[in-house]
Amino acid sequence: MWRGRFLLRCWSDLLKCGIPIYSWRSACRWPDVMTRRPVLEKDYQELLKRLICPITGSSKWSLKGTHKDGLLCSDQNSYYPIIGGIPRMLPPDLLGPFLREAYPSVLERWPELVVFTENTPDPERDVIDTLTAYSFQHVDMADSVALRDDWLATWNRFQPNLPPESFSGRTVLEVGSGEGRHACLVGEHASLMVGLDLSRGVELAFQRDLNPNSYYVQGDLRRPPFKAHSFDALYSNGVLHHTPDPALSFRSVTGLVNSGGGVYVWVYGLAEMSWSYRMSHLAFLRPLTNRLPQSGQVGVATGLTVALELGLWGPTRILRRAGLEQIAEKIPYADAADKDWQYKIRRMFDRINPPVTHYISKDELSEWFHNFDNTEIINAYGQGWSARGQVRASS
Numbered sequence: 001m002w003r004g005r006f007l008l009r010c011w012s013d014l015l016k017c018g019i020p021i022y023s024w025r026s027a028c029r030w031p032d033v034m035t036r037r038p039v040l041e042k043d044y045q046e047l048l049k050r051l052i053c054p055i056t057g058s059s060k061w062s063l064k065g066t067h068k069d070g071l072l073c074s075d076q077n078s079y080y081p082i083i084g085g086i087p088r089m090l091p092p093d094l095l096g097p098f099l100r101e102a103y104p105s106v107l108e109r110w111p112e113l114v115v116f117t118e119n120t121p122d123p124e125r126d127v128i129d130t131l132t133a134y135s136f137q138h139v140d141m142a143d144s145v146a147l148r149d150d151w152l153a154t155w156n157r158f159q160p161n162l163p164p165e166s167f168s169g170r171t172v173l174e175v176g177s178g179e180g181r182h183a184c185l186v187g188e189h190a191s192l193m194v195g196l197d198l199s200r201g202v203e204l205a206f207q208r209d210l211n212p213n214s215y216y217v218q219g220d221l222r223r224p225p226f227k228a229h230s231f232d233a234l235y236s237n238g239v240l241h242h243t244p245d246p247a248l249s250f251r252s253v254t255g256l257v258n259s260g261g262g263v264y265v266w267v268y269g270l271a272e273m274s275w276s277y278r279m280s281h282l283a284f285l286r287p288l289t290n291r292l293p294q295s296g297q298v299g300v301a302t303g304l305t306v307a308l309e310l311g312l313w314g315p316t317r318i319l320r321r322a323g324l325e326q327i328a329e330k331i332p333y334a335d336a337a338d339k340d341w342q343y344k345i346r347r348m349f350d351r352i353n354p355p356v357t358h359y360i361s362k363d364e365l366s367e368w369f370h371n372f373d374n375t376e377i378i379n380a381y382g383q384g385w386s387a388r389g390q391v392r393a394s395s
Helices: 002-017 092-102 104-109 111-117 125-140 148-158 181-187 201-208 246-254 275-280 283-289 294-321 341-352 362-368
Strands: 061-065 070-074 079-083 171-175 192-197 214-218 231-237 257-267 372-379 385-391
Touching: 070 111, 079 111, 092 104, 092 111, 092 125, 104 111, 125 201, 125 341, 148 181, 148 231, 171 181, 181 192, 181 201, 181 214, 181 231, 192 201, 201 214, 231 246, 246 257, 246 362, 283 294, 283 341, 294 341, 362 372, 362 385
Parallel strands: 171 192, 171 231, 192 214, 231 257
Antiparallel strands: 061 070, 070 079, 257 385, 372 385
């Protein structure tokens, strides 16, 4: 009987979270995130002077409309919309499907976009699936409040001995900014903070981030829409391993950093990591869950949440109350034991949602950074690799 009552309470809490159980991977809900607050007035020149067309490399832009909702037009007839203050710099093979699904009214407003995005090659299936999957995760399943303490805790785990204030006075690019958790922290100190993401997570990031010197751009990191050597530093936390070719993705973005600038990445590892971390990836489930529609994935995430509440989080809380903190912290996912249901379901969904996942070895990271100075590869608390280095000056 008690189990029945417990499960009913779990389901009740789930419904209170507003988790959209019936969304499908092929037809993600596209909530109008951009209407949640007015777009801040910003000086877009610092951003625009760094933007290029990811296809032609053109950097000469004219603007139709406004910096809030307009159209960037290059001198080589490339067109990219600005929606809600965010330049959508996806290459045309991704931009067309994205706009047709998410913002058909933008295509109606700007006929140039229709011509620009038609007759393009079909996008890579893994990439369009990643765009859809993370748009759903970052927008439809977003935490209801900004969990700043949680953001800082994950930053410190991903980037040991590199506090956000280390970027004070620098121009910084985050590759794979998601919903802006870490860009919000770094943007408080950087002279310019730019977040680049494939998904609609940039919309939630833009809404949350009140730093006047922070900007967000939607684009493909493998074809980044920025001039070479545009930034003093670049970081990427938990993103490169979700691209089809992580090493190629790394090479695609490091040229955006000035000579002597810092590059900092955190990626999944498997060998040499802690047992609890390896188990937490649920890699054995992905061959099944990757075939499911989003409604099925949310259902699996919900079931996992209930199971972990019974098997891990409940015992973790009991151990903590008994003063056995050291034992409790060795339990997988112990850091989530006291979080609310929405957070926990989202955490489980994050483990089964990515269409593509790679696990990077220390040797591979060494190869990535072999042309950098002052390199360091850190086993970050047995929970992934944190690697960093300085861009070597050209000889």
